[in-house]
Amino acid sequence: MKDVYLDWAATSPADSEILHKALALSLDAYANPSSNHWLGKEAKKLLEEARTELMRTLGVEGGLLVFTGSGSEADHIPLLALVGRLNLSGTRKPLHIVVSAIEHSAIDCQVRALANLGVQVSWINPDSRGKIEPAKVLAHLRKETALVSVMGVNNETGAIQNIAAIGQAIGEATLELGLRKPWFHVDAVQMLGKLPMHRMSTYVDSFAISAHKIRGPRGIGALWLSRPLDAFVCGGGQESGIRPGTENLFGALAFRFAVEKVSESLDTYTLRARQLETRIIEGVSHIQGAFIVPERAPGDEAYVPSILSIAFPGLGGETMVRALSGRHIAVSTGSACSSNQRHRGRRVLQAMGVPDDIAFSAIRVSTGPLTTPEEIDIFLEQAEDLYRKLKT
16 A cells, blocks of 8 residues: 655655765764864864855844754743743742743643743633734733744644734834833744745744754754843853754754755745645545634635644544554644643644534644645545544
């Protein structure tokens, strides 16, 4: 049976050409980039070229780009920077952060850990379409607000947030109220390779990205910062003292090449993704009882076309995932990073007001540059057959 991979939002099949190119360069430049001898300087030169070219391709201006071990680690750094401002004796003013209720688990879990340390947290629920309105963010700002975090594209529904409008609203509101502007962080992991990011640096203070979502290797992410921050984790001073540890030259090079390749074909990829989205939505409409959640039409620009959540009422999403896996079709119920946290339920859909029974019946289908229309047809055919046989 043909393997059908529709879990690109979890990870993408690595591009062997990119990996081999990066590997060849890093094998030649094998020294530690922090070493002061000529071999270390050669490795350092390649590392800095990768950093500079990655920023140039992304279109960000100024600031600094820090290589990390993952998108999750890149998300953690701005949050953990707050720990240094905590005083558990209570002599300092309380810290407050504003976070959307539909964040990736990297943000969600870390924020809950900060709350246990005494940080005050305001959670913002989206509307029924998964959108976070700027007015909702502003309604939660206080003089103690140190950070705001809203993800760019949701990893379960594909909902696109208007990061520019939120960032502009935060800046204007804090200026008008005479408040200190909070740090605005964006998990942009699902934006990369799907949306242009060239204006991100004008309205956010930091954003996180990851290579393995765009056919790069696992184990390399990046954090863009508008200015340095006081890192909670310290060590040898690598990456401007913000992310200690010997630098991953292979990963940095591969990340650069992956971003360059996906940027060159962004328009073509988006067109193909829209065509596949139409095929999925129209196909699901012919499966009795199944539907897209939240409801959307083909070409709806409020969502990236490559991520869709599909509800099969009367059949648990995990059951459908396992049944499809038995037929060599890979989908998921949400973030692979939170697959061991099922006790937390389907919090993204539930935060949108989706009824529990519908939320628990949903699966996520995500496509990529290698996905074919034939693979979509196989998925639809098998999903309809399994739903008919297994639903209660």
